[in-house]
Amino acid sequence: MPQLLRPFLRFSPLIATALAAVAALTGGAAAQAGDRPTLTVYTYDSFSAEWGPGPKLKQAFEANCDCTLDFVGLEDGVAILNRLKLEGPSTKADVALGLTSDLIPEAKATGMFTDSRVDLSELEVPTGFSDPVFVPYDYSYLAFVYDSESVENPPKSLADLVSGDPDQKIAIEDPRTSTPGLGFLLWMKAVYGDEAAARWEELRPRILTVTPGWSEAYGLFTKGEVPIVLSYTTSPAYHAIEEGTDRYKAAGFAEGQYLQIEVAGVLKETPHAELARTFLSFLVGKEAQAILPTTNWTLPVRDDIDLPEAFSDLVSVDRPLLIDPETVAKNRRAWTDEWLQAVGAR
Numbered sequence: 001m002p003q004l005l006r007p008f009l010r011f012s013p014l015i016a017t018a019l020a021a022v023a024a025l026t027g028g029a030a031a032q033a034g035d036r037p038t039l040t041v042y043t044y045d046s047f048s049a050e051w052g053p054g055p056k057l058k059q060a061f062e063a064n065c066d067c068t069l070d071f072v073g074l075e076d077g078v079a080i081l082n083r084l085k086l087e088g089p090s091t092k093a094d095v096a097l098g099l100t101s102d103l104i105p106e107a108k109a110t111g112m113f114t115d116s117r118v119d120l121s122e123l124e125v126p127t128g129f130s131d132p133v134f135v136p137y138d139y140s141y142l143a144f145v146y147d148s149e150s151v152e153n154p155p156k157s158l159a160d161l162v163s164g165d166p167d168q169k170i171a172i173e174d175p176r177t178s179t180p181g182l183g184f185l186l187w188m189k190a191v192y193g194d195e196a197a198a199r200w201e202e203l204r205p206r207i208l209t210v211t212p213g214w215s216e217a218y219g220l221f222t223k224g225e226v227p228i229v230l231s232y233t234t235s236p237a238y239h240a241i242e243e244g245t246d247r248y249k250a251a252g253f254a255e256g257q258y259l260q261i262e263v264a265g266v267l268k269e270t271p272h273a274e275l276a277r278t279f280l281s282f283l284v285g286k287e288a289q290a291i292l293p294t295t296n297w298t299l300p301v302r303d304d305i306d307l308p309e310a311f312s313d314l315v316s317v318d319r320p321l322l323i324d325p326e327t328v329a330k331n332r333r334a335w336t337d338e339w340l341q342a343v344g345a346r
Contacts, residue, residue, distance in 0.1 A: 037272050038068040039279060042080050042093040044179075046215050046296075048073035053295035060291070061282055067275060076213035077179030077262070081107055084267075088112070094270040095279060097137070100179045101261040101322075102186060104134050105329035114268040118280050123301040126259055126320045134263040135280045137288075138298035140232040141257035141317050142183045143250035144170065150227045157254040158191050162203045169208035170228040171217040174345065175336055178213045179260065184230055185339055186328060187258035190321045196335075200342035210345045233257060233315045238297045240310035256319030262298070 048054040048071035058069045074080050077098045084091055089112070099107055107113060115132045123129065129136045144161060146154045151168065155161040161170070173181030188196045208226050211217040221229035232250070239248045264283060266276040282288055289300040293307055300307075339345075 036067050037275055038070050039065075039094050039272055039275050040070045040072060040092050041095040041097050041279070042072050042074060042083065042091075043097040044076050044080065044213070045073035047071065047098060051295070053291050056291045056295060057283075057288055060287055061279060065275065065278065067272075069279070076173070076177055076181075076215075078103070078175070078182055079177045079213070081110075082177070084112055085110060089269050091267060091269070093267050094272050094276045095264055095266055097262075097264040097283075098179070099134070099263050099265070100183070101129065101134075101136070101263055102179075102182060102325055102328045104131060104263065104325050106332070107265065108133060109329070112268055113265045114273065116266055116280050117277050118284065120284075123284060124303045125261055125301050126317075127322055129261060129301075131263075134265045135284060136261050136263050136301050137283045138292050138296060138301060139259065139261045140234045140298045141259055141315070141320065142180060142187060143231060143233040143235070143252070143257055143315060144228050145221065145231040145235045145248055145250050146228045147221070147224070148247055148249050150224075154228075154249070154251045155253070156251065158187070159255075161206075161251075161253075162199050164206060166205035168206065168228065169226050170206050170230070171209050171211060171220050171226040172207060172230045173214055173217050174210050174212055175339060178211075179262075180214050180230055180232070181210075182332075183258050183260050185335055186323050187321060189331075189335055190258065190323055191255045197338045197342045200339055204343050207343065210343065232260070232297070233317065234293075234297045234299060234311070237294075237308070237310040237314060240313070241294060241308055246313075250315045252315040252317075256321045257315070257317045259317075259320040259322045 046052050054071040061069050074083055077100055080096055080098050081103055084096060113133050116135050118135045120130060123136060125136050125139055144155065155164055172184055175181040175185040188199060192199045217229050218231055220226050236248050236250055239245050264280055266273060270276055284301060286304065289302045289305050292298055293300055
């Protein structure tokens with residue numbers, strides 16, 4: 001308290017009482033603010049990073065929810081499911097955001113998710129999407145992105161990649177922890193079937209490294225340590241818009257590109273179920289969908305979102321590849337073991 005006020009307050013009990021009441025009201029307001037619910041969302045680190053969509057989505061959602069939105073960034077999409085399995089019902093997560101449609105049966109098998117109650121009827125996703133539990137919020141196609149200043153003849157097919165020059169290295173992600181890594185595992189299986197193990201062995205000499213997640217692999221690529229990296233058809237849009245360069249390009253493959261649909265779900269044990277469902281509805285609303293393309297560098301699940309010109313220059317995918325999620329669930333462990341044996345990753 002300022003020294004000059006103390007003598008005055010000694011002779012002004014009514015003022016002192018009034019100030020005490022104001023302080024009590026202020027303290028009560030602070031307590032109420034402190035009681036605002038916190039919605040904890042497990043996601044991957046590039047989503048929650050300051051350059052990702054997390055901060056903008058947080059600002060937009062908190063403007064209307066009277067809550068705190070807390071993104072917890074984990075290594076990658078598969079790592080989110082691994083973390084939830086480890087934590088079980090005691091998880092602090094209210095929402096899991098960043099799994100892919102390939103993982104839906106496995107995620108449901110944990111018994112940890114509940115119905116979203118979000119209307120998906122107006123959403124536009126290649127090959128279609130319908131599920132009572134998980135909500136699709138964006139999608140893209142896997143692609144090998146290359147540096148056009150060092151790669152003169154990029155692969156034009158998966159066969160070109162597999163049998164290409166072993167001195168021209170690539171970086172890929174681990175299917176045990178990473179959704180693009182899992183997607184590439186499924187891409188190889190979708191194209192080669194029972195011959196996938198042999199094709200992995202043929203590809204092995206080209207693999208410089210297998211990283212736990214996308215961020216590490218793409219970081220090596222942008223630092224010039226590897227000329228080709230497993231990423232997405234949408235990745236060149238980032239470089240065009242943010243850096244003003246068309247140096248980095250995605251290779252279109254004759255066999256088709258594997259489709260990755262990202263989904264979010266509400267955890268059954270959350271004490272904030274309705275708030276979590278409100279967040280998922282917000283995620284597929286126009287405001288959030290307009291944020292995702294130029295922060296997460298993916299495609300929206302609504303057809304009323306205006307995309308920057310750079311998105312019109314992306315690889316056009318005529319053949320989306322996607323393995324039925326139930327088939328993935330039944331075979332993921334065996335296919336991963338096949339990959340481990342062929343590639344030698346540990």
